[in-house]
Amino acid sequence: MKVTIVGCSGSYPGPDSPASCYLLETDGFRMLLDLGSGSLGALQRHVGIYDVDAICLSHLHADHCLDICGYHVARTYGPGAPYPLIPVYAPADAPRRLGAAYGMPDEPGLETAFEFRTLTPGAFEIGPFTLTAGLVNHPVEAYGFRVANGTTSVAYSGDTGETDELVKLAAGADLLLCEASFVEGPDLPTGLHLTGRQAAEHAAKADVGQLVLTHLVPWNDQATVLEEACGGGYSGPVELARSGVVYDLS
Secondary structure, three states, X not given: OEEEEEEOEOOOOOXXXXXXXXXXXXXXEEEEEOOOOOHHHHHOOOOOOOOOOEEXXXXXXXXXXXXXXXXXXXXXXXXXXXXXXXXXXXXXXXXXXXXXXXXXXXXXXXXXXEEEEEOOOEEEEEOOXXXXXXXXXXXXXXXXXXXXXXXXXXXXXXXXXXXXXXXHHHOOOOEEEEEOOEOOOOOXXXXXXXXXXXXXXXXXXXXXXXXXXXXXXXXXXXXXXXXXHHOXXXXXXXXXXXXXXXXXXX
């Protein structure tokens, strides 16, 4: 399995990265975890725009899903249109919410480019991958994912506060892409995001092979995020996500 960090900026695109988007590839099959603000452009550095086979949206905040609108334009009006429908696994309200964001009431809905499939907790097959979805701790319906291909597995937190569900999803994974939106401080809100330290604590409990800190909010000092993670009790390798970095887990 090959994992490419397309975008890892939290809440909005930063100067060095678009918002959340991760490309997973195996056996010629290409799947995206999230397609957040600004990520469609950077995605084209790694794969042809019409070569994506499936998309999973962890939740419906703009920094995780909004470039679906631009992708709809590419697949609806591109030179080879109509293209085959791409399955999009997402919370149930995705067609309505994303259609409203697209904002073209005189056109057909986004279903001309995408086949929306409702996410629920549990495991199912997407091409050569087995994806397990679990509800995590965020103010809206939000999922974390575990993606496995044979004996190789990647876990992705999506957006979450502290939760045992993330530990279950990540248990023994080769790689954990874990959000670290907050730096330590007084009165941090609960049920929203993790600090670097909390991300590392989840990685330690799950005994993952490697921790990559994602959803890095541009106004934070990222060196501080990494330093706090290194003090979180996780003994494996830990690093900050960077747009364009590839992890080959084969």
